[in-house]
Amino acid sequence: MTASLPLPSALRLQVLHRLFGEHHGWLLGRLRARLGCAHDAADIASETFTQVVALEDPGAIREPRALLTTIAKRLVYASWRRRDLERAYLEALAQQPEAVQPSAEETVLALEALTAIDQLLDGLSPKARAAFLYSQLEGLTYAEIASRLGVSVTRVHQYVVKGLTTCYLALEPA
Amino acid sequence: MSPARLSPEEIAAIEWLALQRSGRMSAAERQRLERWLAASERHRSAWERLQRRLDSAFAGVAEQPAGLARNTLLSAGTSRRQALRGALVLAGLGLGGLGLTRPGMPLDGLVADLSTATGERRRFVLDDGSSVLLNAQSRVDVDFGGGRRRLQLRRGALLAEVTADARRPFVVETPFGRVQALGTRFSVALGERDATVWVQAAQVRVETRAGSSLVLATDEGARFDRDICQRLEGQRRSEFAWQDGWLELHDRPLDVLITALRPYHPGHLRLSPAAAALRISGLFALDDSERVLASLEEILPLRIHRYLGWWTTIEHS
Structure with a gap:
């Protein structure tokens, strides 16, 4: 979400008010047509x-x-x-033994963390993503990752470098 | 997003970390790493920065059962949506294929002939002397060419006062059907799934897209969608009497009030389904939407939140 908002001057408020008045309805209509769900459309329009x-x-x-x-x-x-x-999480959860079912609150926190990581990895090819995650989350050797993905060890090394670079840059403090 | 450049130390740190994780770092390579770290403060801080950022990013999933986070992230990564990303189209112009003629979807061109802003009611006089009063947040296109007197109601509501002209029927078109004036004063309001007509003087004929029609006389009203046209009880007339800025309701769902209030309220007004079903009666001044909302909070079990001055949510408390 946004951090702190700049204090509105009267003029700024006027500009924003006009923007809202002239375009909110239009945006909402478009989103409803595209998304087919009035609730989602309203949320997206508001966040926009x-x-x-x-x-x-x-x-x-x-x-x-x-x-x-x-x-x-x-x-x-x-x-x-x-x-x-969320869907992937629930499916993965279903495959876990009963004993480890998390509470609702734990699920929310977990999904937040996963969403954040997912955003970090944005831009990586599926194989690079997989290689990086196998290394980062499970510490698999590149030989093991290479055989899982059907690529060479050198390629795995490149994938991991790519993954580390992408994450490192994405985590740059603003 | 500006293309960030990594410093040489940062590039090197990443390469070293990648090598360290490979599972096949030799003893000699380990020594080289230690010498690299010892060589300069910049090397060490790059190395530390890299570790720190990764640790903090992945701390959130550290406690999760083995494989859960990995499976989630991997299977989400191959979802179809990735492929659709390039195809996501929300074009501001060029709207082909978005279902433009869907009933109730205000097809707002970038410009409508007549339109009003939030909270604004305005009367427009037409070429033939007829006039239309537009409700707030309404849009009407006017087509008075070649023997026609046709208004297209694109959004909101209008009250038409029609001058007689036998050669040119006066018609208000909506996505659901048309209303033809046989007399002098009537209103049409556009909803999401249907439209409503009320006759103030003389008569109108309502014809739905599907072809069924109905003639209404003074003080009569009807709602119609593409297929059918249904008379409304006379008592409901006061729900549609926006022209004076007053709304009178008799035991109606809150949804009706909020729908009428929206064109008068700056910003977005959201109503939860539970709150929408609450019943309400009374006389409400549309021009003072804030006061209406304040009074609602007093008489109904509601929680009203306002955010940033742009939108308000109304929930059942």
Whole structure:
């Protein structure tokens, strides 16, 4: 979520108010058509405008609808990713022995952590992602990873370097 | 996102860590790593930074049962959605294929001929002397060419006052059907799944897309969707009498009030399904939406939250 919002001056407030008035309904309509769910559309539209509110200079926006569309697309994609992760988590959980079923709260925390990691790994190819995770989470040797993925050990090394680089850069403090 | 560049020490640290994890680091290589670390403060801090960032990122999954985090992240990684990413289209222009003619979807072109803002009611006079009063947040396109008098209600509601012209029927079109004036004063309101007509003077004919039709007389009203047209009880008329800015309800769901209030409330107004079902009666001033909400909090079991001045959620407490 956004950190601290800049204090609104009267003019800034006016600009934001107009942006909202002129474009929120439009964005909501588009999202409803695309997502087929009014609830999700409302959430995404609201979050989109939260991000707009946090911008440095809303008055400088030349193409509001293009900007809103870009932000909304990113949010829609992120929300789909979260759903995919949740489903994958529940499936993986189902394969665990009964004894380790987590509480609801633990699940929420786990999903948050997993979503954060998933975002870190954004941009890695599926094999690079797999190689990196086998190494990072389970400490498998590259020989073992290589045989699982059907690639050479050298390739695994490259994947891990790629994974480490991607994570390291993504974790750069803002 | 600016392309970040790694310093030489950072690149080296990553390579060393990758080698250390491989499971086949030789003793000689271990010594070389130690010499590299000892050689410079910058080497050491790059190494520490790398470890620290990774540790903090993966701390959240450290306690999870073996394989759970890995399986989750791996199977989510191969989901179909990854493939769809490039195809995700929410084009601001070029709207082909998005179901534009779906009923109740306000097809807002970037410009409508007549439109009003939040909280604004406005009367427009047309070429023939007829006038339309638009409710707040409404849009109407006007087509008065070639022997036609046609209004397309794209969003919200209008109240039409029609001058007589035998040669040119006055028609209000909606995605659900059309309303033809046989008399002088009537209103049409567009909802998500249907439209509503109320006649104030003389008559109108309502015709749905599917072809069924109904003639309404003074003080009569009906709701219609693409297929059917249904008369409404006279008492419900006050629910649609927005033109004076007042809404009168008799034991109706809160949903009805909030729907009428939305075009008058700046920002987004969300109503939970549980709250929507609460029943309410009274006279409400649409032009003072804040006061209406405040009074709702007093008379109904509701929790109303306001965020950033942009949206308000109403929930059953």
